[in-house]
Amino acid sequence: xxxxKRILVVSRSTEECKKAFHYGVSIAKAFHAELSILHxxxxxxxxxxxxxxxxxxxxxxxxxxxxxQIRGEIDAMIRDEKAVGMAITEIVEQGEPVEQTxxxxxxxxxxxxxxxxxxxxxxxxxxxxxxxxxxxxxxxxSLMLVKGExxx
Numbered sequence: 734x735x736x737x738k739r740i741l742v743v744s745r746s747t748e749e750c751k752k753a754f755h756y757g758v759s760i761a762k763a764f765h766a767e768l769s770i771l772h773x774x775x776x777x778x779x780x781x782x783x784x785x786x787x788x789x790x791x792x793x794x795x796x797x798x799x800x801x802q803i804r805g806e807i808d809a810m811i812r813d814e815k816a817v818g819m820a821i822t823e824i825v826e827q828g829e830p831v832e833q834t835x836x837x838x839x840x841x842x843x844x845x846x847x848x849x850x851x852x853x854x855x856x857x858x859x860x861x862x863x864x865x866x867x868x869x870x871x872x873x874x875s876l877m878l879v880k881g882e883x884x885x
Contacts, residue, residue, distance in 0.1 A: 741843040742770045743834055746804040749849030753879040754807060757847045758814055766844070769822040770811065771837045772804070773830050831867050843874050850878035 742757035744750040754770065761768035811821055824841075826833040838846065846868070868876060 737764045737766050737844045739767045739841055739843050740769070740845045740847060741834075741837060741841060742768070743830075743846060743848035744770055744772050744804075744807055745775065745830060745849075746772070746800040746807065747849060748803060749879065749881065750803070751807060751810065752881065753847050753849045754810055756877065756879050758819065760845070760847070762819075767822070768820070769824055769837075769841055769843075770807075771834065772807075772823065772825045773833050774825065774827045775830055775833075831871075834868060835871060838872065838874060845875050845877060846872065847877045847879060850880045 737760070740757050740761050742750075742754050744754065757768055757770070760766065811823065815821055824837055826837065834846070834848075837843070848868075
């Protein structure tokens with residue numbers, strides 16, 4: 734890992750993404766690497782065929798409220814790191830996660846991507862697809878998948 738100069742943390746505003754951010758900060762400090770965080774604003778309910786999920790009552794509203802809350806928590810974590818001198822570049826993109834991640838990697842010449850390894854139950858598979866598997870096949874750099882939620 735001595736060649737790691739540019740790290741990209743991918744955030745989809747989920748609980749697991751907070752832990753991925755912490756890993757990114759720790760590794761960036763250890764290797765004196767540039768750290769960027771890619772916020773992907775993605776509405777899975779807008780995908781063709783996913784409109785039926787909205788019929789599950791308040792699922793879509795709850796999903797969006799939780800996503801907004803966690804994004805706020807991640808933003809606070811970024812502010813805290815910046816307050817102590819950590820340089821973090823934030824990138825905000827809308828659209829399909831794999832395509833947005835690939836574009837950000839190519840543009841920033843990323844050496845290492847850090848992202849959450851989401852548990853893949855039925856709902857998560859429908860919402861997130863199998864993006865980690867697709868990224869593994871296409872990425873020109875290394876990928877670190879972080880499992881589990883951030884412990885208090």
